[in-house]
Amino acid sequence: MNNADGRIPLTILGGYLGAGKSSWLRHQLHVGAFSGAHILVNEAAEMPVDHLLLAGAQGLSVLADGCACCDGAARFIAAMRDLCDKGVASIILETSGLSDPARIAAHIAADGVLARRIRVVETVVVADAQHAPAQLETEPLWLRQIEAADRIVLSKVDIADTNLLARLAATMKMVNPGAEISGSVLGSAMQLPDTRGVLPFAIQPPGKTVAPIRTLRLDVGIAAGWAAVSVWLSAVLQAHGSDLVRVKGVIRSPAGRLLLQAVRGKVQPPEILPDVQAGDGTTEESENVIVFIGRGLENDRIGRSFRMLLT
Ligand SMILES: [Zn+2]
Structure with missing residues (x-):
């Protein structure tokens, strides 16, 4: 360049x-x-x-x-x-x-x-x-x-x-x-496979109406352990199916900060993050928060099911 x-x-x-x-x-x-x-x-x-x-x-x-x-x-x-x-x-x-x-x-x-x-x-x-x-x-x-x-x-x-x-x-x-x-x-x-003679997918004409994608933020507090959160999250993913496009969050655990990610129904193994460093754009407030991105997300429903987990 x-x-x-x-x-x-x-x-x-x-x-x-x-x-x-x-x-x-x-x-x-x-x-x-x-x-x-x-x-x-x-x-x-x-x-x-x-x-x-x-x-x-x-x-x-x-x-x-x-x-x-x-x-x-x-x-x-x-x-x-x-x-x-x-x-x-x-x-x-x-x-x-x-x-x-x-x-x-x-x-x-x-x-x-x-x-x-x-x-x-x-x-x-x-x-x-x-x-x-x-x-x-x-x-x-x-x-x-x-x-x-x-x-x-x-x-x-x-x-x-x-x-x-x-x-x-x-x-x-x-x-x-x-x-x-x-x-x-x-x-x-x-390497990608050879595309000679291969039939492309039909492209859907634009204008088909689908619900807009929304972002929903859930504060999980410090009371929830990783194991409980992961079981609950799997249930949420199952309930929403492909409407839930992405989930990401950072949970504080005894092992350190865990990065939690799921893409279209699959929870990825949690990754331990380096501790908060000055200037990396993170603050303590962004811990113990899970962000859901998808269609038809209801704040109440996801929040309520989470509070049930804690009781
Ligand atoms: Zn934009």
Whole structure:
């Protein structure tokens, strides 16, 4: 990446909720890609969590409470201007899972200051190979993300069916013929199956109405132990099925801070986080909080079932 024209190179990292953007980025940093870049993580949910996976990155800041493409656009522009003033060498923006990378690029182009100082060099979009076939039908946003990509990374290809994977890759080529497509498992590059002669998936025409995705935040307090929370969470996931797109939270346990994540019904093994450090964007208040992202979520119902667990 050169910044011959004097502008700061920006890489936009997009992809749907739970697609594996942080895992991909974490691996790239580990193998020395994007060295010296400042990482700006945008999380639309109130509680920033994804950036904790990126601990150890050289420069990291978090843009919480709002999505850079829509309701958080003003704050995003302010944060970017600030990074320009600090003179960072390059920037990687990890977008929220609900954002449209093309709108973010448009905000930069429309801002007089940023247009002169920032150059979007690449939009990388991570798509979850396992869930993408279903997302094709239900998520118009998912398609917009694919359309905006210069590079598409199909993640979790090791657990995807080979025939579906070939059809998915063929679909991506149909939607965005100009993009480079690669496979990945936890950020490591993987071979994709041959797509010659493979039938792409039919793309659902836009306009099909689906309930909007909402964010719900639940304070679990300190009384709940990890074991009880995990049993309860499995029941919540089962009750909501595929309407619950993503769950993330940080629970304080005797072993330390546990990062809890679930994507479309699957609870991932908890990960122990490093302790709170000054400047990593976390505060004690973001502990013992679980954020649910999905459709048809009722605050009352989830909260009530949680209080029942404690009695
Ligand atoms: Zn947005």
